[in-house]
Amino acid sequence: MKKTLILSSALALAAMAPAAMAANADGSAGYIRAEIGQSDVDVDTGVGSASESDTSATFGGGYWFNPNFAVEGHVGTLYNEYLGNDQELDLVSFGAGVAAKKNFGPAHTGFFIGGRVGITRLTAQVREDNFDVIDDEHSTKAYFGVSAGYDFNRNFGVSLNFDRRQADFRGVDVDVDTIALGGEYRF
Structure with a gap:
């Protein structure tokens, strides 16, 4: 079921790619x-x-359907620790969801607030320095986040983001709170 959900999300994003290549006056853009x-x-x-x-x-x-609503996907590393004996522990996130944003300036510029929600697959993996994965565990759960930022023009903005992701690895509960500075380019 989880693989089907991830595959369906990836196919939906790929199907929208041709439309994402042209920014429109109505605020839609990849x-x-x-x-x-x-x-x-x-x-x-x-x-x-x-x-x-x-x-x-x-x-x-992702793709902004209008200035206020988008679908999006992400991949990233949230945590890395050297364990010794040429081994590292990585916590990796892969997700898809929706985002909403409200600008307070003219023509979809200026200060904004936003939020996002979706499904993320957190993977905890132990790997050797030569990138061979020795062991990994996966957990798929909902994520959410909020942001505040500034859109300098129709194509570029920066934001301060807070995201919450959770996982359950064989009875071990993991909560990941991330505060990050982001840059977004729209085309």
Whole structure:
């Protein structure tokens, strides 16, 4: 079921790609986004809990149907830790969802607030330095986020974003809160 959902989302985004190539006066446009920030990862094993922070980086894109509503997808790394013996632990996010935004300036520019919600697949994987994956676990759950930012013109804006992602890896609950600075280019 999870693979079907992810495949369906990817096919829907691919089907919209030709329409995303032309920005229109009505505010519809394709876009790409990059975000870099800090993730706070809380782990609860049922016996105890721990929290750590790390740098996060996500990349995404989608299509604004109008200035206020979009579909989007993202992929990124939320956490990385060196475990020793040439092994690393990575927490990777892959997701698809919808976004909404309200601009307070003329012609879809100026300050804005926004939100997003969707489904994300978090993968915790242990890999060796030569990128061989030794072990991995997946969890698919809903995510949500809010943002505030400034659109300099119809094509470019920056934002401060907060996102919440959760996972359950064999009874271990993981909550990831990310605060990131993002840049979005619309075409």
